[in-house]
Amino acid sequence: MSKIFRILPIGPISSGKSRLCNFIFKENKFGVKNSGSKVPEIFQTKRNGFYLEIIDFIGYTEDITYNESNFETLLNKLKERNSLDLFLFVIKSNDVRFHSNTKDYLKLILNTFSSYEFLNHLAIIFTFFDESVKTKLRKNIDIITMQLSQILEELIGIKNNPNIILPKIYEINSDLNENEYIEKYQATIDILLLNMEKNFEICGEIPVKDIKFNGVKERLEKEEIKFGQSKDENREIKIKELIQKYDINIRTFC
Ligand SMILES: Nc1nc2c(ncn2[C@@H]2O[C@H](COP(=O)(O)OP(=O)(O)OP(=O)(O)O)[C@@H](O)[C@H]2O)c(=O)[nH]1
Numbered sequence: 001m002s003k004i005f006r007i008l009p010i011g012p013i014s015s016g017k018s019r020l021c022n023f024i025f026k027e028n029k030f031g032v033k034n035s036g037s038k039v040p041e042i043f044q045t046k047r048n049g050f051y052l053e054i055i056d057f058i059g060y061t062e063d064i065t066y067n068e069s070n071f072e073t074l075l076n077k078l079k080e081r082n083s084l085d086l087f088l089f090v091i092k093s094n095d096v097r098f099h100s101n102t103k104d105y106l107k108l109i110l111n112t113f114s115s116y117e118f119l120n121h122l123a124i125i126f127t128f129f130d131e132s133v134k135t136k137l138r139k140n141i142d143i144i145t146m147q148l149s150q151i152l153e154e155l156i157g158i159k160n161n162p163n164i165i166l167p168k169i170y171e172i173n174s175d176l177n178e179n180e181y182i183e184k185y186q187a188t189i190d191i192l193l194l195n196m197e198k199n200f201e202i203c204g205e206i207p208v209k210d211i212k213f214n215g216v217k218e219r220l221e222k223e224e225i226k227f228g229q230s231k232d233e234n235r236e237i238k239i240k241e242l243i244q245k246y247d248i249n250i251r252t253f254c
Pocket residue numbers: 012013014015016017018019020031032033034057058059060127128129130204205206207
């Protein structure tokens with residue numbers, strides 16, 4: 001059987017982790033806020049020729065002390081199942097003040113999985129990218145990524161480390177109409193999946209119509225056949241095509 005790529009969204013509570021899981025899964029499989037479902041929820045699917053295992057996990061809040069919670073036990077259970085291929089740090093675009101617990105939460109993740117595994121398979125997803133943050137998005141991204149870098153620097157020292165590939169930011173322009181926006185967001189997620197081994201960020205509002213996928217699903221399913229047949233060396237070409245087709249802006253993380 002082919003390799004199963006394992007994806008773990010992490011980040012503050014209510015940042016949209018479960019909604020992102022549903023978006024990647026293309027179905028309302030994971031419980032979003034107030035659904036009463038218990039995390040971790042783990043589901044597998046096939047997408048773009050990959051077998052994916054998506055794990056909906058616990059976010060951090062101000063009131064839990066992570067070294068006293070059962071968080072570590074849950075992380076170890078995940079680790080027992082296998083290594084992870086993609087960590088998605090999901091954060092609201094306007095969440096510029098990091099909770100004091102961020103460091104403890106990330107520390108436990110880094111203690112469970114190796115820092116190399118974590119940093120080289122890390123993507124940052126900015127959610128809630130709406131009108132209210134539009135004008136300050138650039139500044140907010142800088143503040144958020146800077147705080148994250150500082151924490152990672154304190155925990156493992158990422159500066160001047162030749163083994164670390166710095167993430168890139170893939171930006172989606174929110175001036176598009178709704179259908180175009182969903183298509184573009186989908187394409188960006190596709191790039192993320194194709195790029196699974198690399199490091200980058202996406203900023204965008206997860207489209208509200210994520211459940212229906214009218215038209216978009218059909219298009220992606222057709223492409224899925226193509227992706228499934230494509231060999232590894234075609235991946236770079238496919239990524240370039242998607243970036244060009246959807247005019248996705250890329251800038252380097254700093
Ligand atoms: N407008 C908007 N709403 C979102 C976005 N992402 C999530 N939401 C909504 O915000 C609420 C919380 O989303 P969830 O996906 O449950 O967040 P979570 O990170 O899984 O939350 P916890 O599991 O409690 O940590 C839900 O009502 C979502 O529909 C987004 O990008 N934009």
